[in-house]
Amino acid sequence: MLARARTFTIEGLHARAVTVEVDIRPGLPAFAIVGLADAAVREARDRVHAAVLNSGYEFPARRITANLAPADVPKVGPGFDLAIACGVLAASGQIPVDLLDTHALFGELSLDGEVRASHGTLAVAEATMKAGLRMLVLGPARAREATLVEGLAVGVVERLSSAVRVLSGGAPDPLPQPSRPPLRSAARRQPDLGDVRGQPEAVRALTIAAAGAHNSLLSGPPGTGKTMLAQRLPSILPPLERSEAIEVMRIHSVTGRLTGGELLSERPFRAPHHSITTAGLIGGARRGWVGEVVLAHNGVLFLDELSEFARPTLEALRQPLEDGRVAIVRARHSAVYPARFMLMAATNPCPCGYAGEDERCRCSEADLARHRRRLSGPLLDRIDLLVTMERAAVDHIGGELATSSAHVREQVIEARERQAARLREEGILVNAQMDARMLRRHVKLDEGGKRVLAASRERGLLSARGQHRALRVARTIADLERSERVKHEHLASAFSLRPEAGLSGRRAA
Amino acid sequence: MSGVCAQCERRSWLLEQLSVGLAFGARDLPRFWSLLELPDAELTDAIGGRRGAELHVAYAQWEPASAQAGEGLERICRHHRAYPASLRNHALAPHTLSVRGGVERLGGLLAETVVAIVGTRRASDYGMETARGLARGLAASGVTVASGLAEGIPTAVHVGALEAHGTTLTVMAAGVERCSPAWCSALYRRITSSGCAISETSSSPRAWRWGEPARARTLALLAQLVIVVEAEERPWELACAHVAQAHERHVAAVPGRVSSPVSRGTNSLLMGGAQMVRSPQDALDLLYGIGTHEAHEPSTELEQPLQAILEQVGAGMDTMGKLTESGSRSGDVALALVELELRGLIVRGDGGRYVPCAGALAG
Numbered sequence: 001m002l003a004r005a006r007t008f009t010i011e012g013l014h015a016r017a018v019t020v021e022v023d024i025r026p027g028l029p030a031f032a033i034v035g036l037a038d039a040a041v042r043e044a045r046d047r048v049h050a051a052v053l054n055s056g057y058e059f060p061a062r063r064i065t066a067n068l069a070p071a072d073v074p075k076v077g078p079g080f081d082l083a084i085a086c087g088v089l090a091a092s093g094q095i096p097v098d099l100l101d102t103h104a105l106f107g108e109l110s111l112d113g114e115v116r117a118s119h120g121t122l123a124v125a126e127a128t129m130k131a132g133l134r135m136l137v138l139g140p141a142r143a144r145e146a147t148l149v150e151g152l153a154v155g156v157v158e159r160l161s162s163a164v165r166v167l168s169g170g171a172p173d174p175l176p177q178p179s180r181p182p183l184r185s186a187a188r189r190q191p192d193l194g195d196v197r198g199q200p201e202a203v204r205a206l207t208i209a210a211a212g213a214h215n216s217l218l219s220g221p222p223g224t225g226k227t228m229l230a231q232r233l234p235s236i237l238p239p240l241e242r243s244e245a246i247e248v249m250r251i252h253s254v255t256g257r258l259t260g261g262e263l264l265s266e267r268p269f270r271a272p273h274h275s276i277t278t279a280g281l282i283g284g285a286r287r288g289w290v291g292e293v294v295l296a297h298n299g300v301l302f303l304d305e306l307s308e309f310a311r312p313t314l315e316a317l318r319q320p321l322e323d324g325r326v327a328i329v330r331a332r333h334s335a336v337y338p339a340r341f342m343l344m345a346a347t348n349p350c351p352c353g354y355a356g357e358d359e360r361c362r363c364s365e366a367d368l369a370r371h372r373r374r375l376s377g378p379l380l381d382r383i384d385l386l387v388t389m390e391r392a393a394v395d396h397i398g399g400e401l402a403t404s405s406a407h408v409r410e411q412v413i414e415a416r417e418r419q420a421a422r423l424r425e426e427g428i429l430v431n432a433q434m435d436a437r438m439l440r441r442h443v444k445l446d447e448g449g450k451r452v453l454a455a456s457r458e459r460g461l462l463s464a465r466g467q468h469r470a471l472r473v474a475r476t477i478a479d480l481e482r483s484e485r486v487k488h489e490h491l492a493s494a495f496s497l498r499p500e501a502g503l504s505g506r507r508a509a
Numbered sequence: 510m511s512g513v514c515a516q517c518e519r520r521s522w523l524l525e526q527l528s529v530g531l532a533f534g535a536r537d538l539p540r541f542w543s544l545l546e547l548p549d550a551e552l553t554d555a556i557g558g559r560r561g562a563e564l565h566v567a568y569a570q571w572e573p574a575s576a577q578a579g580e581g582l583e584r585i586c587r588h589h590r591a592y593p594a595s596l597r598n599h600a601l602a603p604h605t606l607s608v609r610g611g612v613e614r615l616g617g618l619l620a621e622t623v624v625a626i627v628g629t630r631r632a633s634d635y636g637m638e639t640a641r642g643l644a645r646g647l648a649a650s651g652v653t654v655a656s657g658l659a660e661g662i663p664t665a666v667h668v669g670a671l672e673a674h675g676t677t678l679t680v681m682a683a684g685v686e687r688c689s690p691a692w693c694s695a696l697y698r699r700i701t702s703s704g705c706a707i708s709e710t711s712s713s714p715r716a717w718r719w720g721e722p723a724r725a726r727t728l729a730l731l732a733q734l735v736i737v738v739e740a741e742e743r744p745w746e747l748a749c750a751h752v753a754q755a756h757e758r759h760v761a762a763v764p765g766r767v768s769s770p771v772s773r774g775t776n777s778l779l780m781g782g783a784q785m786v787r788s789p790q791d792a793l794d795l796l797y798g799i800g801t802h803e804a805h806e807p808s809t810e811l812e813q814p815l816q817a818i819l820e821q822v823g824a825g826m827d828t829m830g831k832l833t834e835s836g837s838r839s840g841d842v843a844l845a846l847v848e849l850e851l852r853g854l855i856v857r858g859d860g861g862r863y864v865p866c867a868g869a870l871a872g
Contacts, residue, residue, distance in 0.1 A: 201830040201839065219861055349861075388861040390830050455851045489840035492847040496829060500857075 003090035003097050006104045007083035008127050009068075009075045010120040010288065012335035013254050015127035019069045020080065022087030027063030033084070035068030040078045047078075047109050048085045055113035055160040060092040074333075076288060078108035079118035082137070085109060085160055086167060099167045103155070104128045107139040113160040117141035119256040122249055125149040137166055140176045145253055147175065148246065148263060178262060190235040190266065194404040195228075202229060205387040205497055207408050210236045211415035212431035212476030215321065215343040215382055217306070217499050220389025222353040226346040229389070230302045231269070233344060235405035237300070238413045239265040244298045247338060251297055255290050268299030270341075274308040278316045283337060284328035293320045296341035306345040307374040314379045317343070321382045342432075345383065347375060384432060384469045385497040415479040431476045436468055443471045448488030452495065462498070470494045512612070517586030517604040519571050521711065523549055526564060530556030531719040538722060538744045542752070545723070546600040579686050583608045584711060593619050596730050599756065603709040603727055609685040610705035618678050618705055621653040622796055625732035627725070627749045628662030628739045629771050636662055636739035636771060638866065639763055641669035641853070643736065646789025648675020649807040652796075655680065655732055657724055658693055658706075662738050667700055672853060673807035680731070681708035682724040683716035722748045729753040734796055736786050737762045740774030747774050750783070759795055761786040811854075818845040819865065822855055827862040 003022050008015035031045050052059045066084050068075050083105040089095045106124050108116040117139045125146035128136040136146055137155040146154045155172035157163040166172050196203060206229055209216040218226040240248060245264045252268075272281065272292045283291030293301060303309060320326050324340035351371050354361040363371070420429050426438050434442065445453065456462045462470060471486075474494035478486045513521075524531065534556055535541045544555060549568065557564045585591050586605045591612040596602035608615050624647055626640055640662045644654045648670035655678040656666040663679075670677040677700050683689055685706045688697035700706060709723055722745060729735055729752035737760075740746040753760045761784040765772025779785055786792050789804040796802070811819065818832065826832050829846075833839045846863060849855045858864040
């Protein structure tokens with residue numbers, strides 16, 4: 001007898017429908033799973049066998065073939081167990097076949113018949129909704145993730161026997177309660193900007209960076225709080241919108257990083273160590289491996305000690321910085337992942353870290369040249385502003401507190417609203433994404449500003465691209481100060497934050 | 510066509526025809542100089558090669574074409590009254606000159622003392638600052654500053670002289686119609702709006718490699734003093750100094766670090782007996798005798814807020830944070846800093862710190 005069960009496999013960040021066909025016919029007892037299955041799926045055979053028997057059902061001692069269709073799509077992960085087990089039970093007549101065709105089944109089985117959660121539940125839930133199936137039947141652990149998809153019926157089953165009950169028309173188990181109370185504000189759990197003493201200019205630059213989503217470079221001697229400041233960036237960024245949160249959760253769900261199924265409000269903050277490889281940063285080491293840039297989608301990618309990263313690794317950041325996505329193509333698989341993040345890089349001004357501090361710097365010219373070479377180039381082209389940290393801050397340790405994250409976040413949100421209102425027709429949300437044409441339309445300079453811009457070009461202080469960067473930042477500063485027009489002083493502030501200034505080197509004149 | 514006689518026009522045509530041979534000849538500079546001194550027929554024999562006979566025939570049948578000089582351009586030859594006197598009696602000097610900015614103005618520029626400041630394209634910050642300072646001081650003291658037009662030292666020279674509201678002369682390697690390199694065109698417009706640009710070839714469709722040493726010899730012959738700011742120890746980088754030495758011009762060099770490749774050329778010039786120049790005053794002493802002319806710095810009267818900020822930067826308050834500590838509005842400080850940076854009084858050092866330029870605080 002033949003039975004068909006519906007389930008899904010994860011492909012990139014999305015789920016693809018898979019039909020499990022189970023056929024039982026007389027012959028020597030055997031159980032074969034065919035259809036381009038990986039090791040975890042082939043091992044389902046033993047799990048399903050034990051789970052069926054331990055749940056009190058009969059495992060037919062006949063020739064069983066389970067086919068995962070379509071046959072040419074590689075199947076990964078243990079999420080097929082539930083569908084295969086139900087297919088076996090239906091094909092052997094232990095449960096009715098009719099409901100099997102309208103319910104999606106997704107979950108791993110333990111040997112005693114308990115249903116465990118699998119990676120990618122959110123993506124599967126979305127695909128179930130899209131496929132028009134009546135219900136998604138899955139284990140309790142990640143069931144809350146699936147409830148984020150509006151209008152989808154979620155059938156929680158704790159055991160294989162519960163799944164049998166649901167497929168026979170019974171009621172599912174209750175949805176588990178959230179393990180911890182949902183966080184209303186992301187800022188509560190995060191480090192707060194209020195912990196920072198002194199550094200008012202650096203805090204201001206960070207505010208500007210957050211308001212316009214500008215990629216930034218933090219520069220300063222060791223121990224001045226570069227990392228501390230960067231870690232507080234998510235706390236002043238606006239909370240995730242619902243659609244953004246779903247995107248982030250889908251990524252984290254597929255990679256198995258998501259715990260609890262509540263809607264996220266805090267933006268991801270990824271800080272990989274500088275020994276990271278290109279594949280680690282971008283992804284593609286093996287099928288389904290997602291890089292740090294993708295995990296930082298809609299959040300912050302923080303690269304501490306930028307000059308220590310391997311050059312090819314940094315070069316690989318160009319596509320995601322440019323397009324907000326990475327296309328990974330390997331011999332056996334290819335996928336496009338979203339990767340729109342805000343880059344925050346930190347570096348010492350020189351290899352020893354003490355450049356500009358009287359006699360403390362011990363770097364030779366060659367060291368400095370190497371340091372600059374590492375930093376300059378195409379990556380720096382994508383960085384809009386420089387946040388300078390100062391040693392003087394040490395005097396401030398007993399000094400006054402910087403403003404709290406909540407306060408700064410309000411300013412940032414207000415500035416972002418102004419930007420969004422202006423840029424809506426352009427199809428972008430933040431100043432950092434403005435191109436040359438939009439800059440011409442939306443950045444209106446006063447006379448003083450025009451003069452500064454012309455003179456800086458003539459003295460070779462700004463390249464054409466550098467000018468665009470300065471204008472984008474000036475636009476954000478004006479937004480923070482609630483000014484529709486970009487004034488002379490806004491441009492001057494943007495000019496003093498330009499990233500080229502962080503690298504002394506050759507100047508055109 | 511009025512400024513160039515048929516004989517010189519034909520010479521210019523011949524050089525164009527012989528460009529490949531000249532470019533080859535320029536690999537050995539002493540030979541190149543002797544080639545440039547040859548009369549037309551012998552030059553054709555020397556480097557015409559297989560095309561020699563053919564060129565002789567074409568040369569004999571040559572007719573002046575009715576070429577139109579571009580707008581704002583004038584061409585003169587060595588038989589024209591406006592031809593620079595300092596070039597007139599040299600066999601090595603170019604036969605024709607294209608001038609942008611007008612021959613009257615060129616005459617005015619050359620009536621003053623001419624100092625050529627030259628150097629490498631791969632200049633260090635030290636070289637750039639020194640070149641700019643020398644040009645600014647000399648221009649403010651009434652000297653005509655001349656250089657080529659390329660990245661590195663030549664750019665710094667023109668920028669410095671223009672800062673002092675001086676007039677500069679640039680000698681181009683490949684025609685004055687278009688600015689080459691193109692990225693200098695803004696600077697080129699500023700140079701030619703108050704000063705002059707000259708070149709030997711008129712409208713060469715492409716830049717020949719021999720234009721480079723040819724430009725260096727024109728500069729050397731025009732100037733009373735040649736100052737090399739930074740140069741590698743290679744014949745082409747030192748061509749200007751060597752021609753100047755051979756034709757009894759003053760040659761001076763700026764001393765540099767012995768370990769720096771771009772100072773090897775200048776240091777070896779100093780070893781070989783060139784004068785040492787450290788400041789505009791040294792150059793003036795060389796030209797006019799010690800103590801007769803005093804170098805002027807362009808007036809650096811600053812408005813009060815700018816002067817105050819500049820002094821604070823000089824006193825070690827070299828970051829935005831330190832400058833705003835005393836309660837100044839950061840917008841005002843940023844405005845002042847941009848202004849100072851644009852006027853070349855401060856630069857950004859390592860880690861984005863503000864550093865006052867040499868001489869910025871003296872005035």
